[in-house]
Amino acid sequence: MFFKSDYNDLMPPFPEQEDTSAEKTGFSCFFDLLGRNCGTLLKVNLLFLLSCIPIVTIPLGLFALNQVVGRIVQDQPVKCLQIYGEAFRYKWKQSYFAFALTAVPLICAGFGAWFYFRQVSSSLLFLFPFLVCSTIFLVTLLSAGYLYSLLDSWKNWKETMRLSLLLGVASPQRTVPAAICGYGLPLLAVLFFPLSGLYLLLLGFSLPCMIGRFFLRTIVRPFLNESKAS
Secondary structure, eight states: OHHHHHHTTTSOOOOOOOOOTTSOOHHHHHHHHHHHSHHHHHHHHHHHHHHTSSGGGHHHHHHHHHHHHHHHHTTOOOOHHHHHHHHHHHOHHHHHHHHHHHHHHHHHHHHHHHHHHHHTTTOGGGHHHHHHHHHHHHHHHHHHHHHHHHTTTTOOHHHHHHHHHHHHHHOHHHHHHHHIIIIIHHHHHHHTTTTTHHHHHHTTTHHHHHHHHHHHHHHHHHHHHHHHHO
16 A cells, blocks of 8 residues: 555556456466477577677677567567577667666675675664665666566666666565566576586576566556557
């Protein structure tokens, strides 16, 4: 109730959605999409790993991965090589823009929160910067999924940033599990390497990305449909 009352004036009106009562929902929808697109997930995971070999192209690979997976969760036709290649080669501005707005704050705020937390025992004055860094870290983590999703909506960058922040904070019931799956599963796999080597090679990044994007798809879909209609 608190979030609803606070954000009613800030949030843009959601475009009307078509009646999807006949569609599969929840786990049945997820496993249906997974079964029909398992081969695509395997291919895009391998493409992502190969495109990340030069470290400087990681933002390009991450954005291209999200482009392919975003179409999978929206149940759209997916030509993996074509979509990945076009995003990797031609959408470099969006790629580095999204990476700068997510990875940089996460790294800086995460390090700041860790540093100031260690200093709190010596002085409570460090509690305030710790809370600031923690808030920046959490808000960025919750908004990152929406940012990558809404970059497909053809809205301007300022509007995309505003929507990502508002949706990330206003709908924690979706964004928290999306962030845990999208970031937590790859992190766990990396920590358990080399035992998880085969999993990382096959589905280690594409599957967590799909799970995270699936949690957000019903919220993002109206904005994507609105941009297509306009």
